[in-house]
Amino acid sequence: MAAAIETKQLTKSYKARQAGTINVVDHLDLHVEEGEIFGFLGPNGAGKTTTIKMLLGIIYPTSGEGFVLGKEIGDMDVHRLISYLPERPYYYEHMTGLELLKFYGSLFGITDKAKFIALLEKVNLHRDMTKTISQYSKGMQQRVGLAQSLLNDPKLLFLDEPTGGLDPIAHREIRDLILSFRDEGRTVFISSHELSEVELICDRVAIINKGVIARQGKLTELLKGGRIEITAEGVPESLLKNLNLPDSNLRVLASGLMLDMPEENDPNGVIDAIRSQKGRVISVVPRRKRLEDLFVETVTVKGGKS
Amino acid sequence: MKAIFAIASTTVGEAIRRKVLLIILLIGVLFIVVAPGLGILSARSETTVLKSFMLGVTQGVSAIIAVILTVYMIPNEIERRTIYTILSKPVQRWQFLVGKYLGAVMSLLLMMAMMSAVMALMFFLQQQSKNAAEIAELLKGPMMYFVQMSLLAAVAIFFSTFVAPLVNFFLTVGVFLVGVFFNPLFQSLQDNQNTATLVKKAAWAVNTFLPNFANYNVQNPLINQNSAIQNEGRYYLGITVYGVVYICILLILGILIFDRREV
Numbered sequence A: 001m002a003a004a005i006e007t008k009q010l011t012k013s014y015k016a017r018q019a020g021t022i023n024v025v026d027h028l029d030l031h032v033e034e035g036e037i038f039g040f041l042g043p044n045g046a047g048k049t050t051t052i053k054m055l056l057g058i059i060y061p062t063s064g065e066g067f068v069l070g071k072e073i074g075d076m077d078v079h080r081l082i083s084y085l086p087e088r089p090y091y092y093e094h095m096t097g098l099e100l101l102k103f104y105g106s107l108f109g110i111t112d113k114a115k116f117i118a119l120l121e122k123v124n125l126h127r128d129m130t131k132t133i134s135q136y137s138k139g140m141q142q143r144v145g146l147a148q149s150l151l152n153d154p155k156l157l158f159l160d161e162p163t164g165g166l167d168p169i170a171h172r173e174i175r176d177l178i179l180s181f182r183d184e185g186r187t188v189f190i191s192s193h194e195l196s197e198v199e200l201i202c203d204r205v206a207i208i209n210k211g212v213i214a215r216q217g218k219l220t221e222l223l224k225g226g227r228i229e230i231t232a233e234g235v236p237e238s239l240l241k242n243l244n245l246p247d248s249n250l251r252v253l254a255s256g257l258m259l260d261m262p263e264e265n266d267p268n269g270v271i272d273a274i275r276s277q278k279g280r281v282i283s284v285v286p287r288r289k290r291l292e293d294l295f296v297e298t299v300t301v302k303g304g305k306s
Numbered sequence B: 001m002k003a004i005f006a007i008a009s010t011t012v013g014e015a016i017r018r019k020v021l022l023i024i025l026l027i028g029v030l031f032i033v034v035a036p037g038l039g040i041l042s043a044r045s046e047t048t049v050l051k052s053f054m055l056g057v058t059q060g061v062s063a064i065i066a067v068i069l070t071v072y073m074i075p076n077e078i079e080r081r082t083i084y085t086i087l088s089k090p091v092q093r094w095q096f097l098v099g100k101y102l103g104a105v106m107s108l109l110l111m112m113a114m115m116s117a118v119m120a121l122m123f124f125l126q127q128q129s130k131n132a133a134e135i136a137e138l139l140k141g142p143m144m145y146f147v148q149m150s151l152l153a154a155v156a157i158f159f160s161t162f163v164a165p166l167v168n169f170f171l172t173v174g175v176f177l178v179g180v181f182f183n184p185l186f187q188s189l190q191d192n193q194n195t196a197t198l199v200k201k202a203a204w205a206v207n208t209f210l211p212n213f214a215n216y217n218v219q220n221p222l223i224n225q226n227s228a229i230q231n232e233g234r235y236y237l238g239i240t241v242y243g244v245v246y247i248c249i250l251l252i253l254g255i256l257i258f259d260r261r262e263v
C-alpha cells in the first residue's frame, strides 16, 4: 500500500527560554499507510500539534522532509485532498451550521446546498442547521467541524485531539463517525492523549514523547506481552511447578492456586494438565496489555513529563 | 476570487456584530443627532460650526472604528485557530490577507455610510433646506474620509503581520496622527528656505514614506468657500489614486511578511 504520510527526519526547533534551541519535533520518521486510522499519541507538549501544522504547511520545518499523499509538504494541490480539524476549534459563532458549511464550501468553490445538508445529516445536525454555532454544545460544534472537514471528500483527514473535552456520549458519536471515515476508504490521522479512545479505533499508532518517536507500529503488535491468570483447585502445587513454564508465578490463594504466565504460553496445555489430575479450573483471565500500560512504560522510561 | 469574497463577507458578518464597534458607532451617531441642538452654536456662524462638528465626529469615530476593527483582526484569527481551518483548505495566505482587508474596508463602508446618512438627515432637518447641492457638498467629506480610513486599515493590517496587537495599536495611531497633524508642518519645513539641510531631509523622508493622511482632511475647503480647492475633481481623484497605490504597496509588503511567518 502507498504511504499517505511519510516524514524523514522532520525537525522543528524553537528558541529555548534560557539559551540555544530546543527540538520540539526531533528527527521524526513517520509512516502512515493509506486507508488506515493512525493514532499519534503523546502527552501534552510532546509535539503532536506542531507535527500536524508542519504537515499542513502552516508552519515550516527547521530541517528534514515530509510528504503528504506523495507530494512534498506545503504543496497547495494537496489541500484539495486533505482536511484538518484543529485542536479545540472555534467557528464563527454568528453563523448557523448551514452557513458555516457554505462558507467553508466556498473556499473550495463548492456551492451545492444539497451536499451541505447531506453532510449535516451525516453528523446528525440537520435538525439544528438553522441554529447559530453559539447555540451549539461542544459536541455539536465538533460534529459540525467534522461535517466541514468532509466538504471536499478528503482522502486524508488530520484530526487534532478530536474528542478533547467532550462528554462520553459525544465521544462515542465522534468515534463512530471516525470509524465511518475509514469504511469510506479515507485515511485518518488522529492525535490524542486519550488512549482508551484510540485503542478502540486505531490500526497503527506512534507514541511521541518530547518530540521523539518512542514506538511505532501495529497496535496488536505493540500490545503483545499480556499475561494470563489461571485459577484452579484440587491439584497439588507440584503439578503446576513441574510444567516449567518460563516467566510464570504460582500463588496459593484461599480458593486454590493461581498461575500467572505470559500470554504466549498455551493455556490449553495447563488446563489439560489440571483436568488430568481431576483438578477444577475456576477461571482463565487474560490480562491484556493496554495501550495505557505501554504509554506509561514508554513515557516514563524515556523520562518524559506528562 | 470566490475564496477572497467569502473571507471578506464573513469578516463583515463578524465586524457588524462586535459590540465595541457598535457602541462607538452609536456614540458617533448620537453626537451627530444632538449636534443641531447644542447651545454652543452661535447664531451667525451656526451652519459652519455645525458642518465642521458633524464632519469632525464622523472622521474621529471612523478612525477609532478603523483601528479597533483591524488591529485585532489577524491576531484573533490565529488565537481562535480559525485561520488554520481556512489555510488547510486550498486558500493561499495572500488570499486570506486580502480577504480580511477587503472585509475591513466593506465594514467601514457600511458603518461610515450609516453615519453619513444620519449626518445628511440631521443637516437637512436643521437647515430646513431643500438645497440638495449643499448636502451633496457636505457628503464629499465622508467620501474622502473613507479613502483615508481604508488607508489607515491597510497600515494596521500591514503592522499586524509582524507586531503584537498592542504595539500595532500605538504604531498605527502614531502614523495616523503624524500624517494628519504633522504632515503640513513637515511640508512647510521641507519647503522653507531657512531649514537646515538635515531637517529638510528628515522632513522629506517623513513626507515621502509615511502616508499623507492630511490630504484627506477636506473639511476646511468644504466649509469655507474662501479656501475652496481649485480643480476639485482632479484633487479628489489624485488623492484617491494615491490612497489606492499606497494600500496596494502596504498589502504586498504585508503579504511578503505574512507568507514567511509562522502562524
Ligand SMILES: Nc1ncnc2c1ncn2[C@@H]1O[C@H](COP(=O)(O)OP(=O)(O)O)[C@@H](O)[C@H]1O
Binding pocket: A014, A015, A024, A042, A043, A044, A045, A046, A047, A048, A049, A050, A051
Ligand atoms: N511557537 C512556538 N514557540 C516556542 N515553543 C513552541 C511554539 N509552539 C509550540 N511550542 C512548544 O512545543 C512543544 C510542543 O507543542 P505541541 O506540538 O503543541 O504539543 P502537543 O500538541 O503534543 O500537546 C511545547 O512544549 C510547546 O511549548
Ligand SMILES: [Mg+2]
Binding pocket: A045, A048, A049, A050, A087, A160
Ligand atoms: Mg496539541
